[in-house]
Amino acid sequence: MKKTLKLLTSILLCITIIASCTLIYGQQTEAATVKISNTTLTLSVGKSQTLKITGTSSTVSWSSSNEDVATVSKSGKVTAVSNGSAVVTAKVDSKKYTCKVKVQGSQKLSADWKDLEFKMNNEKYTLFFDFKQIKDNGWDFDLSDYGHDSYTMNSGDKITGTISLENSKYDSDITVGFINTDKKAKDIKKCKIWTININNRFAKNPVSFALPAGIKEGSTLKEVVKAYGKPDDTYRSDDLGYWVYTYSSDYDKYFKLEIDDKKGVIGMTMQLYD
Structure with missing residues (x-):
């Protein structure tokens, strides 16, 4: 009976250790691989590009530091509004991932x-x-x-x-x-x-x-x-x-x-x- 109890105890201990290691490893892997698709972006006025966050299943909230220059939708679509610079931020849980956006108008010069x-x-x-x-x-x-x-x-x-x-x-x-x-x-x-x-x-x-x-x-x-x-x-x-x-x-x-x-x-x- 004692041998049986020891065996069961050992099995349960192994299962607990494996489960704990799996959970910790999973958390570390997710934290290590979460990233934003672009850290810098250059767009012409009126153009758009969608940013993506990979490596997580958590909800992502997007924001722009200057919506007069560039806006960003709930899905991460960045739209260039006017010349200048802005920082688009993706917040995932308690962490933030940023992309510096530069917006420029037509680079062709006038003839006048x-x-x-x-x-x-x-x-x-x-x-x-x-x-x-x-x-x-x-x-x-x-x-x-x-x-x-x-x-x-x-x-x-x-x-x-x-x-x-x-x-x-x-x-x-x-x-x-x-x-x-x-x-x-x-x-x-x-x-x-x-x-x-x-x-x-x-x-x-x-x-x-x-x-x-x-x-x-x-x-x-x-x-x-x-x-x-x-x-x-x-x-x-x-x-x-x-x-x-x-x-x-x-x-x-x-x-x-x-x-x-x-x-x-x-x-x-x-x-x-x-």
């Missing part, structure tokens, strides 16, 4: 300079554009260089194009000006850019840039005139060997090109006065 569109390193910008757009591409500035720890712009405030942007990958001269188009005060880095200057004259690691009507860095003087016509104003530096062509429209849109005799277009300035 008055639309104030340009590309820098293949990223399209249109005045006014949010500083965040260019910051997301590696460009920034330190307020301490201008004597401030922080800086708030009131509604309608404008800063001239004297803020130099830096990027560790490039040494082009990039300067911008800020404007607060909102009705309330905002931190300068949450405001928009109303003017930008790009110049590669002294750059060893220059940015690439493209302009309306097919003009880009290196385009010749003749190509510029063919694309934009006769300029409204010109400046000539014989010592340095370059021209500055200025185009303007309705006193609120300005477009300048620096055209080197040997290198062609080496710089540009766009401004939108409001």
Whole structure:
């Protein structure tokens, strides 16, 4: 009888251990294999793509950090709304899985300079554009260089194009000006850019840039005139060997090109006065 009880006890103990190990192993396997189908996503405005969570049977809840840029449905379908960045989050039980979504509009540039569109390193910008757009591409500035720890712009405030942007990958001269188009005060880095200057004259690691009507860095003087016509104003530096062509429209849109005799277009300035 004692032998029978010992045998039964041993069998029950083995079953308990096996069941416990199976449960723990199953939990660890599920936790280790749960993942999101994409951690980054780039979409054009109006396009959609569905994200998926694999490795779990639990309910998934989806959310977007910025629905003005990208929305996400209950099934994980991400829809691009407007240019910018957003983070889509999938919550599974107590854990979160994220996908950084970048939304961009049409990358084709207008044929008319008055639309104030340009590309820098293949990223399209249109005045006014949010500083965040260019910051997301590696460009920034330190307020301490201008004597401030922080800086708030009131509604309608404008800063001239004297803020130099830096990027560790490039040494082009990039300067911008800020404007607060909102009705309330905002931190300068949450405001928009109303003017930008790009110049590669002294750059060893220059940015690439493209302009309306097919003009880009290196385009010749003749190509510029063919694309934009006769300029409204010109400046000539014989010592340095370059021209500055200025185009303007309705006193609120300005477009300048620096055209080197040997290198062609080496710089540009766009401004939108409001």
